[in-house]
Amino acid sequence: MGAVIWNAMEVAEEARENCNSDIPSSSLSVETSLPLPEMKPRIIGLCKDLFVKWSHLDDSHFSVETISGGITNLQSKQSLKFIPAVLKVSATDDNGNDVSITVRLYGPNTEYVVNRQRELQAIRYLSAAGFGAKLLGVFGNGMVQSFINARTLTPLDMRKPKLAAEIARQLHKFHQVEIPDSKEPQLWNDIFKFFDKASILKFDDSANQRKYETISFEEVHDAVVELKDLTDLLNAPVVFGHNDLLSGNLMLNDDEEKLYFIDFEYGSYSYRGYDIGNHFNEYAGFDCDYNLYPDKDEQYHFIRHYLQPDxxxxxSDKDLEVLYIEANTFMLASHLYWALWGLIQAKMSPIDFDYLGYFFLRYNEYKKQKEACLSLARSYLAGSGTG
Structure with missing residues (x-):
């Protein structure tokens, strides 16, 4: 698995050099399998180690509570095993001021699917552009960020016209951020890396191994190659994408009507149509009800506000069509990406979640949508003289 491992400890050690020269770092880690009462003193000790101004405070000055988490970071709606992933730490300083921060613990073994170095590199620039929380510190298996006073959206929230328009406007702005890195799109590199690892797994559980052996990896590989070849013809603009814009990574302060994008774990240079198509897939929610995928009118509403926020x-009708084609072709790539991701997680993740079943949910939806979406793209390319 060496080619896909991004070591979190190395990231913590190199963060000062490669991300922010003034970001404090700690070699400490926090065992994610601990129940919250046992985790609290370790979290407090970590905060004292990271922040000098808190180092002398008694533990009674601190409170720790769980906020939320995602499938990668230890929780989901369908998970039976609760492990804190994102925690709010509040402290009262010597002047009686209350200060709150967010401590985010990486999911166990997520270095197999997440490039933490790339994430930390991006956070600095995204934060400066007004996205997400400010990075305050890094440690062995996580990071500390400023606390965002807002609620997490639900899948139903995302499709409300007013919020959909605001998400589109913010995504337009997000895609303008320049990250000092190679501008080469990473989508297909990441998918092929996932494929290489997902296709050679062995499961200890015999039932899971039998399910795994029903997968035709030759078919999956052909699907990836075919889709890559087709999307290459679209010449879609390359942007720094969020690439995981599900409801859990969108927060809203209702009083201020301010929307936040958070969690840039999967952020990379990619294609604008992929980010949008992936977002449309997330209308299905954790239950993967793809009947909720936005119809053409809903997509056009989003695309209009993305292309010209003001x-x-x-x-123009032409610009609408171009991005509609892009989004609904790259939507298929989103299914392949997360299907292969699910296989790796099925082997590596200790989270009580049916990742193997998730592969089949995503891959079967890819197969269900494939013919219509590819035909749409090919017809467009033939009409434009590109195909």
Missing amino acids: KPQEV
């Missing part, structure tokens, strides 16, 4: 009604 004058959405002035978007």
Whole structure:
């Protein structure tokens, strides 16, 4: 698995050099399998180690509570095993001021699917552009960020016209951020890395091994190659994408009507259509009800506000069609990406979640949508003289 491992400890040690020169780092780690009462003193000790101003405070000055988590970071709606992933730590300083921060613990073995170095590199620039929380510190298996006073959206929230328009406007702005890195899109590199690892797994559980052996990896590989070849013809603009814009990574302060994008674990240079198509897939929610995938009118509403945030009604029919084609072709790539991700997680993750079943959910939806989406793209390319 060496080619896909991004070591969290090395990231913590190198963060000062490669991300922010003034970001404190700690070699400490926090065991994620501990129950919250046993985790609290370790979290407090970590905060004292990271922040000099808190080092002398008594533990009574601190409170620790669980906020939330995602499938990668230890929780989901369907998970039976609760392990804190994102925690709010509040402290009262010597002047009686309350200060809150967020401590985020990486899911066990997520270095197999997440490039933490790439994530930390991006956070600095995304934060400066107004996205997400400010990075305050890094440690052996996580990071500390400023606390965002907002609620997490639900899948149903995302499709509300007003919020959908705001997400689109914010995504337009997000895609303008320049990250000092290679501008080469990483989507297909990551998918092929996932494929290489997912195709050689062995499961200890015999039932899981039998399910795994029903997968035709030759078929999956052909699907990836075919889709890559087709999307290459679209010449989709390359942007730094969030690439995981599900409801759990969107927060809203209702009083201020301020929307936040958070968690840039899967952020990389990619294609604008992939980020949008992946977001549309997330309308299905944790239950993967793809009947909730947005219809053409809903997609056009989103695309208008993405392409021209200030004058959405002035978007041309041609520009609407181009991005509609992009999104609904790269939507298929999203299914392949997360299907292969699910296989690796099925082997590596200790989280009580049916990742193997998740592979089949995503791959079967890819197969269900494939013919219509590829035909749409090929017809467009033939009409434009590209195909």
